[in-house]
Amino acid sequence: MVDEVPSEDQKPIPIYWMPGMAASSKIFEHIRLPENQFQNHFLDWELPEPGMDLSAYAAKWASDIPEGSVLIGVSFGGVLVQEMAAFCKPRQVIIISSIKSKKELPPKMWFARYTSAHRLLPTQLINRLDWVARYAFGEAVEKRLKLYERYLGLADKRHLDWGINELVNWSREEPIPGVVHIHGTKDAVFPAQHLGECYLVEGATHTLVIHRAKWLNERLPDLILKENRGKMVSSRTD
Secondary structure (H helix, E strand, O other): OOOOOOOOOOOOEEEEEEOOOOEOHHHHOOOOOOOOOEEEEEOOOOOOOOOOOHHHHHHHHHOOOOOOOEEEEEOHHHHHHHHHOOOOOOOEEEEEOOOOOHHHOOHHHHHHHHHOHHHHOOHHHOOOHHHHHHHHHOOOOHHHHHHHHOOEOOOOHHHHHHHHHHHHOOOOOOOOOOOEEEEEOOOOOOOHHHOOOOEEEOOOOOOHHHHOHHHHHHHHHHHHHOOOOOOOOEEOOO
């Protein structure tokens, strides 16, 4: 843990957290960062306006983000905060269980990109908790539905249709400079073998932010305050 502490006249660093598609900000309920150093703001999805693409949606969100903030996004929320960075001046961008460019999309999403197969997904089943949980968290959760029900957010067909389409058709060619990527070795949504450099959390799945919050609580302050930009390496959890 870092020992850097703000002076009395130095305000805590604001951190804006964006959950994954169809997930709520409750996924961050186990995040505990030093309050004298950081001020957390947990965001929740809103429906995009008709015809709004990802860039315009990101610009809308970024309009309320003060300069020098940290942006942290999970899964599709990680894609969003990277686009938001073009419209504000963040101190840092951190993505969790996400991708840094379209080159890291897994084969099934490339297939959807060129065949529009994603448009055939039964998003009208939005009210079936088990179906939504699979897309929000990337796991078969029949035995854990009560747990995941707590973390589901904007379960709206329009949100899913829009988000899935914007994800598989994401246009970013290269990662934004300095982005920090944290990812589980057992992530089924974005398999680690398709990724570039990232901090790998051994054994973690797409629900890393929920089930490995201790790992994040211990390491995020150091990543933010010391702004590490060296080679990312695999990290084994406790």
